[in-house]
Amino acid sequence: MEEIILDAYGKINLALDVLYKRNDGYHEIDSVMQQIDLKDTLILKKRDNGISIESNEKSIPLDERNLAYKAWRKLTDKAKINKGVDITIIKRIPVAAGLAGGSTDAAAVLKGLNILWGLNLSQEELMEIGREIGADVPFCIFGGTARAKGIGERLERIKGFSNKLILLVNIGVEVPTEYVYKSLGLNNKNMAVNVEELVKYIERDNLRKVAENMGNVLESVVIRDYPIIDEIKKEMVESGALGALMSGSGPTVFGIFDDESKLYSCKEKMEAKYKKVIVTKTI
Ligand code: ATP
8 A cells, every 4th residue: 555545633622621730731621622624635645764754734834843743753653664654644623623623533543554554553552653743633533522631531332422513713813722721810710611411412412412412611711702702692592593612722612403494593693793604513
C-alpha cells in the first residue's frame, strides 16, 4: 500500500466540567465528548524519509507546529523508525473552534501511518502516543461517545448517541484553548455540570433531558469576550433547538434538534447573521 485516505471527524462536548489545576499545569476535567460527522480528509503517501504537509486551509501552519507533523514525529520516535510521509489535509472543521480540528488530524495520522507502515500498534498504544500530542487526541482515536476524565485521556465508552441532528454556528474568530483555560477562575466557578446525570439520560436516549442537562464551565470565560455566544444560544432555542451549548473552549455553539424542518429554518436564520453555519449529526 502506497497511499491511504482517512476521515478525521470533529467532536463536540455535551458536558465539560473543569475540576482543578494539577501540579503539572494541566486541568483535570470531567467531560462527555461526542464525535460528529463534520470531517477533515487526510491523504497520506509514503516517501523514503522526511515530511511535507499541504492544505486548502491557509491559516494553519504547515511545519513542525502542525499537529499532523507532531504525530508523524512522535510515531517515528516511539517506533524507532526512519520513514517519511507526504500529507494532504483537506480542512472542513473550523480552526481553533472547540471542535478538535487539529487533534483529529493528529489522530488520523497516527492511525493511518500504523496501517501504511504495518506497525501493528494497538488502539491503546496509539492513544498513549496521542496523549503526548494533545489532550483531545486519545478521544479522536477512540471515537463515538465517551466520558473523558483526567486531562481527557481517561475514556469510558457511553452507549450509542448517534444520528442526532446538530447545527453548528461559528462566529469566525479563533479562540486558543490555552487562553480559555488560563482565564478560568476555578475558585469562583459559578456553575457546576452534573455529568453523572447527563450520562444517565444519554444512555436512556432521552434527547430532551440530554439537551436540558448539557453544560460547559468554559462558556462564561468566552462569553465575557464574545457576548454574541450567549445570543446565538438563545436564538437557537427560540428557533426550536432542544438545547444549545458552546463546544469545548469555543467559540463554536451547537444546537441539538429533534426535528429536521426546525433545524433547517434555524440554519437559514443563522446564515443571515453568522459566518459559518454547518449542519451535522452525531456519529
Ligand atoms: P480543541 O477543540 O481540542 O480545542 P481546536 O483545533 O478547535 O481543538 P486549538 O486546540 O486551539 O483548537 O488548536 C488550534 C490551533 O492549532 C490553531 O492555532 C492552529 O493553527 C493549530 N494547528 C496546528 N495543526 C493544526 C491542524 N492540523 N488543524 C487545525 N489546527 C492546527
